Amino acid sequence: MVLEATMICIDNSEWMRNGDYSPNRFQAQADAVNLICGAKTQLNPENTVGVLTMAGKGVRVLVTPTSDLGKLLACMHGLEIGGEMNLTAGIQVAQLALKHRQNKKQQQRIIVFVGSPVKYDKKVLELIGRKLKKNSVALDIVNFGEEDDEKTEKLEALLAAVNNNDSSHIVNVSPGPSALSDVLMSTPIFIADGEVGSGFAASVAAAAAGGAGYEFGVDPNMDPELALALRVSMEEERARQEAAAKKAAEEAVKQEKGEQQSTSSHNATMTENVDAGTSEPEKKTRDLTVEVSFALNSLLSSLLFV
Numbered sequence: 001m002v003l004e005a006t007m008i009c010i011d012n013s014e015w016m017r018n019g020d021y022s023p024n025r026f027q028a029q030a031d032a033v034n035l036i037c038g039a040k041t042q043l044n045p046e047n048t049v050g051v052l053t054m055a056g057k058g059v060r061v062l063v064t065p066t067s068d069l070g071k072l073l074a075c076m077h078g079l080e081i082g083g084e085m086n087l088t089a090g091i092q093v094a095q096l097a098l099k100h101r102q103n104k105k106q107q108q109r110i111i112v113f114v115g116s117p118v119k120y121d122k123k124v125l126e127l128i129g130r131k132l133k134k135n136s137v138a139l140d141i142v143n144f145g146e147e148d149d150e151k152t153e154k155l156e157a158l159l160a161a162v163n164n165n166d167s168s169h170i171v172n173v174s175p176g177p178s179a180l181s182d183v184l185m186s187t188p189i190f191i192a193d194g195e196v197g198s199g200f201a202a203s204v205a206a207a208a209a210g211g212a213g214y215e216f217g218v219d220p221n222m223d224p225e226l227a228l229a230l231r232v233s234m235e236e237e238r239a240r241q242e243a244a245a246k247k248a249a250e251e252a253v254k255q256e257k258g259e260q261q262s263t264s265s266h267n268a269t270m271t272e273n274v275d276a277g278t279s280e281p282e283k284k285t286r287d288l289t290v291e292v293s294f295a296l297n298s299l300l301s302s303l304l305f306v
Contacts (some may be wrong), residue, residue, distance in 0.1 A: 003108040006040050006049045007094035008033055008113075013055035015116035015145060020175040025115050025145055026058070030076045032142070032181040036111060037072040048106065050097055051075055052210055054090035055083040055116075061093065065101050068270045070232050085116045089130055095137055108137040111189060114155060115145030122157045126278040129161025137162070140189045144173040144180060 010033060016026035017289065040049045048065035049072055062075040091110060098108040112133070118125075132139055139162045141155050152172065153223045159170045169188045173180055 002047075003044055003103075004040065004109055005098055005101045005103070005138050006036075006047070006109045006111060007065065008036065008049065008051050008111045009090040009094055010051065010053045010079075011055065011085045011113045011115045012079055012081050013116045014082055015085075018145065021144065022179055023114045024246070025077075026081055028180040029113050029115065029144075030079075031179065032184050032277050033076065033113070034073055035181045035184065036190060037069060041069050041072075042065055046106075048095070048101065048103070050094075052090060052093060052097070053079065054085045054112075056080055057083070057152060059086060059089045059093045064097055070223050074232075084119075085114070086304050087112070087114065087118060088120055088124060088128055091132070091139075095132060095135065098137060099135070103256045104279075106137070109140065110137060111140045111142070113142045113144070117146050117148070118151045120154070122154050125158040126161040126189065127156055129158045132162045133164055136164075138167040140168060141170040142173065142180075142184065142189065144175075147174065174198060199269060276287075 010029060012026065016024065016029065018025050022026035037049050037051075040047050045067065048067050050065040051062045051072060053062060054059045062079075063072055066072065091112060094110045094112075095108075098110070101108070129139070139159065141159060143152060143155055155170060157169055162168050171184065171187045171189055173183050266277075
């Protein structure tokens with residue numbers, strides 16, 4: 001069995017919003033990444049996988065190489081899409097993460113997803129490829145999304161520079177009815193040296209057949225670890241959504257109470273202002289009425305006695 005440490009580089013650039021892959025490029029990529037993580041960790045219990053993103057504010061390592069499948073699946077939730085992909089920086093950071101792997105006996109591999117245009121010069125990519133080859137790092141490239149001859153030519157030049165004894169591969173996936181993950185299942189990127197973890201292979205077969213009625217399309221009897229990881233990941237996402245909804249409801253209630261208190265305070269102020277403005281004239285009128293009434297009573301009494 002292959003003993004390997006793998007870093008997966010994700011393209012989360014603005015181009016991933018396109019819907020030419022169902023449901024969109026990013027989600028199709030995320031499904032493929034989850035599939036590869038499961039395959040790598042099932043192939044050998046000592047295999048480790050890490051994940052990083054190449055766009056946004058910069059290259060960001062989501063998970064350093066680990067054998068914890070649940071941690072790998074959970075890191076894909078809530079990722080932001082935006083900016084442009086920095087392919088060269090992503091590959092260099094991935095190599096640095098592999099360099100600091102705990103088990104130095106593990107072979108090193110980088111899997112990079114490229115779904116947006118490649119703006120780097122071919123010579124720059126070849127230089128990075130030779131550096132990877134010098135450090136015994138294999139490279140797998142998933143070319144999807146934007147299709148143009150220049151992009152493919154650059155990626156093939158990168159592959160040629162790093163390839164050593166056919167240890168590196170490139171897969172070109174065109175938009176179509178087939179899911180990105182389904183296409184990768186039959187490629188060397190998914191199957192290392194012609195083999196894959198038996199339990200995971202059975203789970204994938206069940207999922208491809210419609211899941212056979214199992215939750216998440218995975219038979220827990222065939223692959224209990226993957227089923228558990230998927231369930232935990234789903235529960236964490238559900239809990240996060242419920243907490244966000246609860247927080248939004250509480251903020252709405254607080255805002256409504258604040259508006260009511262403000263209205264009541266305003267009304268009370270208006271009433272006080274009216275009372276303060278009319279109390280003095282009313283008092284003078286009342287005093288004058290009392291004086292007139294007293295004078296009339298006195299005059300009436302004097303007339304009666306006369």
